[in-house]
Every structure is written in C-alpha cells, then in structure tokens.
Amino acid sequence: MKCSRAEVHCKTHRLPALRFEDSQLTSFSGLVLIQELFVRLGLKERLRRCFSHLTVSPIFGYPTLVLCLVVHLLLGYRELRDLRYYAGDPLVKRILGLRRLPDVATLSRALAGADHESVTRLQGLLRDGVLARLVTLKLSRVTLDFDGSVIGTGRWAEGTAVGFNRKKKGQRSYYPLFCTLAQTGQVLDVLHRSGNVHDSHGARDFIRACINTVQAALPGVFIEVRMDSAFFSDEIIASLDAQGVEYTVSVPFERFAELKQRIEVRRWWWRIEPGCAYFEAQWKPKVWNVPHRFVFIRTRVKQQSKDPVQTRSLHPTPIRLRV
Numbered sequence: 232m233k234c235s236r237a238e239v240h241c242k243t244h245r246l247p248a249l250r251f252e253d254s255q256l257t258s259f260s261g262l263v264l265i266q267e268l269f270v271r272l273g274l275k276e277r278l279r280r281c282f283s284h285l286t287v288s289p290i291f292g293y294p295t296l297v298l299c300l301v302v303h304l305l306l307g308y309r310e311l312r313d314l315r316y317y318a319g320d321p322l323v324k325r326i327l328g329l330r331r332l333p334d335v336a337t338l339s340r341a342l343a344g345a346d347h348e349s350v351t352r353l354q355g356l357l358r359d360g361v362l363a364r365l366v367t368l369k370l371s372r373v374t375l376d377f378d379g380s381v382i383g384t385g386r387w388a389e390g391t392a393v394g395f396n397r398k399k400k401g402q403r404s405y406y407p408l409f410c411t412l413a414q415t416g417q418v419l420d421v422l423h424r425s426g427n428v429h430d431s432h433g434a435r436d437f438i439r440a441c442i443n444t445v446q447a448a449l450p451g452v453f454i455e456v457r458m459d460s461a462f463f464s465d466e467i468i469a470s471l472d473a474q475g476v477e478y479t480v481s482v483p484f485e486r487f488a489e490l491k492q493r494i495e496v497r498r499w500w501w502r503i504e505p506g507c508a509y510f511e512a513q514w515k516p517k518v519w520n521v522p523h524r525f526v527f528i529r530t531r532v533k534q535q536s537k538d539p540v541q542t543r544s545l546h547p548t549p550i551r552l553r554v
Contacts, residue, residue: 239290240328257322259306266326272360274298275328281352282345289341291333296341297353298327311335354420361417362448372453373445374413377438377462379406379430392427408434410441413457420444430461435470438462442474453477460484465519472521482525487516494527506531 269275278294285293302323303314317323318332333341365373383404384391391403404426410419422437438456445454455477458467463480471478484490493512500508507530515522 239330240292240295257320259317259320259322262302262305262322262326265302265305269298269326277356278353281356282349284348285344285346287344289337289344291329291337291341293341293345293349295327295329296333296338299333299338302326311338314338357418358420358444361412361415361419362444364415364417365412365445365449368414370414370449370452372455373449374455374457375419375438375441375445376411376413376457377408377434377441378411378459379408379424379461381406381426390423390425392425394426394428396426408437410437430459431464431467434462435467438467439470439474442476455479465516468519468523490514490525490527494529497527500529503528 275294275298278297279292282288282293289296291299303311306317306323308314308316312335314332314335318334324330324332381394381396381398381404383396383399383402385402387403391405393401393403394406396402396404406424406426406428408422408424408430410421411417412419420437420441422433424432442454442456445452456471456479458478458480460481460483463482468478468480482490493514497510500510502508507528509526509528511524511526513522514525
C-alpha cells in the first residue's frame, strides 16, 4: 500500500508524559532516554548529510531508515523480520517521528538503493563519533584490537561465500575485519569481506589506515596493536615498525619447528604466578631481516582423561552368602 509523506511522518519534540491508562501501552519505555540522546547528538541531521547526494529518496527517508535499524538493534533484535514484534508500538514510532513503521520489504528495498558513497559517508560518521569520544577521554595510550568475525547469512546474499565457519560448516557468510578500541569497547572501523578469505586479506592497508586515523585525531598518543596469529607476517610487522607503534602478535606455533626446539631445551623459566612462567629471546624466521623480541609463555593446564571411567566404592559393603 502506497502512502504519502504526510501520512508517514510526524513531528515529535517533547518527551512523552507518563500515564497509567489502558491504551497506548508500550514494552519499551526505556527508549525515552534514547530519544533524548538522538536529539542531543543531532543524529538524524548527521545521517541526512550522509545521503544528501542521492537525488531519489524513499518516502520514509534514509536517515529514518538507518535510525530504525539502530532502534531495532537496541531492542535486542537481529533479524529484519523481527520488526513485526513492535510494529504497533507507540513509543518506537514517536522516537522515529513516524505514524507507521516500514515493513520488512520496504526497508530492504530502500536500503538496496543506497550506493557506495553513502556507505562510505556513514562509516566515516561512525568513526568520527568514536574519535570524538577518545578526544574527550584524553587517554595517553590507545589499544587497537584487530580480529575477524564470521557472520552467517543462512541463505544466499550478495558478496557471501562459503568459507571457515566453526558452528555451521558450509554456510555462506561474510568475514569482516574489526578494529576495536580496548579502552572503550567501541568499534573504530570495519573492513567488509566475503567469507572465503583469510584473516590477513587486506589487513595491512586496513591496519595502517586505522593507525593513521587515530594519530591524526590524537597527536602524541601512544598506540599499541593487539592481533592473533593469523596476522603474523613479515609485511605487517614491518608496517607496524615503520609507523612507530607498539604491538603484540601471537605466533603460529605449528609453522616454526625451531620455536618448539627452543622450548624443549629451555630449563630456566621466570615465574609469573603459580602454574605460569615465561622467558624472552631475540629471534626471527629465516626469511626475515631483523630479529624481534619474542616472549614464550607456558601455563599449567588440566588434561582431560578420555579413557573410560570405572567407579569404585571407597567403603565396600561385605556380602554374606548362604551355603
């Protein structure tokens, strides 16, 4: 059913009053605070600038549709079809400034009309918001965590591919790379990738761009990077050294037999705590030019026995036999 803009949009400025009546009930009263937050951030106007270059806009408008997705996630829903659970909620419609919420088909068609420039601007808006928070905190050290995450689609979607999926093998998925701030838990940036790529695919340029962004916003701040063993390579290590940042990268133990030999012949370990010890060494793979500092850590773990368990009685009861 087609509707005009006047039938869809409505202006709301004041916070709703609390009334105990039988009508206009809502299960999401906490969204009142979110409404005030959107107003103080000027989020709708900022989103409008992200889509200002588009000549054709849906009836609901791209800023409203993006806000609808934000509220959708805040309410705890993850799939678009879950929108039907709160389609008639008066407070959700009031926050979005709508008389009626878009259905799933309308939301999907409208978002499909957003181009690459819109996505780039929106990504920059989110990144600027995180950097503004860092400037306010005035941190002396910023820790960037880089890690990939599998996002399964359950069905065919554009850009998906069959790759590594620990939970559902063979499912089509995306494999984005996230840059997360350890101090605040916020996501600074995302590199969108298909599901059939390695962790290090496009990682060097993405890591370099994230570091340059933080250095430009916070000049003089100490930056450290944390990554897992999938990012351990000569080019990424050389790039981090060139940018003058501190880093910690896990080493893929199975790829270097020499490391195993070093651990086996080691007799003296420095104790950290009961059951945990370490030692340091300067080492490099044969293909590298410069040695680096490696920290070897061993931890005592309980080994699970997979043999069949035989029950035993601690206090056996004597049995009398009659002859």
